[in-house]
Amino acid sequence: MNPLKKVLTYSRYLTLGMMDASLTSLSVISATYLAGITSGIEVIRLALSVGVGISASNFSGAYLAEETETIKERIKFERAMGLKQGQLRHTLMEHKLKRRARERALVNSVSAFLGITVATLPFWFFPAPYSYYYAGLIAISIMALLGVYLAKIVNRNVIKSAVKVVVIALIVVVLNFALSNI
Amino acid sequence: MLKLKEITLEILKPSDLQIIELLHALEKVAGVKKVEITLTDFEKSTETLKVSISGASLDFERVSEVVAHSGGIIQTVQHIVGER
Numbered sequence A: 001m002n003p004l005k006k007v008l009t010y011s012r013y014l015t016l017g018m019m020d021a022s023l024t025s026l027s028v029i030s031a032t033y034l035a036g037i038t039s040g041i042e043v044i045r046l047a048l049s050v051g052v053g054i055s056a057s058n059f060s061g062a063y064l065a066e067e068t069e070t071i072k073e074r075i076k077f078e079r080a081m082g083l084k085q086g087q088l089r090h091t092l093m094e095h096k097l098k099r100r101a102r103e104r105a106l107v108n109s110v111s112a113f114l115g116i117t118v119a120t121l122p123f124w125f126f127p128a129p130y131s132y133y134y135a136g137l138i139a140i141s142i143m144a145l146l147g148v149y150l151a152k153i154v155n156r157n158v159i160k161s162a163v164k165v166v167v168i169a170l171i172v173v174v175l176n177f178a179l180s181n182i
Numbered sequence B: 001m002l003k004l005k006e007i008t009l010e011i012l013k014p015s016d017l018q019i020i021e022l023l024h025a026l027e028k029v030a031g032v033k034k035v036e037i038t039l040t041d042f043e044k045s046t047e048t049l050k051v052s053i054s055g056a057s058l059d060f061e062r063v064s065e066v067v068a069h070s071g072g073i074i075q076t077v078q079h080i081v082g083e084r
Helices: A003-009 A011-034 A040-080 A092-119 A130-153 A158-179 B019-027 B060-070
Strands: B003-014 B032-042 B046-055 B073-083
Touching: A003 A011, A011 A040, A011 A092, A011 A130, A011 A158, A040 A092, A040 A130, A092 A130, A092 B019, A092 B060, A130 A158, B003 B060, B019 B032, B019 B046, B019 B060, B046 B073, B060 B073
Parallel strands: none
Antiparallel strands: B003 B046, B003 B073, B032 B046
16 A cells, blocks of 8 residues: 555544644744744754654554554454464464554654644744744644544535634643743 | 365454455465455454365465464365375
């Protein structure tokens, strides 16, 4: 299967990863803006370190959850086939389930890192405060695109879905600004 | 000694293992010339297959190993042909 098509089959993890990335980017952008940081490279450094943390967390979280599912699935098949527990270990079927777990974890991790990298691109090219506006706009646009993508999968209203996720993004920004006043 | 030319097996496999994957695993066994797989029964998590394998000289042990390694189990040997 074409690698891009394969990634799209893991839409749940792609969406979760990109959603994490966009919301985290918005938080980093809001926090650095409120802290009065004008150096683009400082914002990028901070965003990338947060990106590494989110990616590692997404990879390990998704992998552990999927690994548990793999074991549950294997036991389900062993029971259905009247086999002893563990008899389907190291089989082609189990390798396939494990490979799927690794791929899903990778999609969840890489999509989060890519999302943060893309959202912070304006800090390479534009001075503050424009870089902040553009970065915020990119993060919110990613969210809107995710909404459209999710709606397309299940044949729902794309505008409604896009607005729903953009509202989530705006809530994050508002919460960040509200927290800065504490 | 007769050489094993054809075998027909009834195999139970998990539904997650695709027929095509089993076919590709069996085609790698030395001596195998043709593999024919038919789905004969299916339940929620399992599928029963009729697998006919033919070749110049089949190694039954190796075929059994490949089926087991794929995640299937041989339930019955339904048909067997030996030739000099």
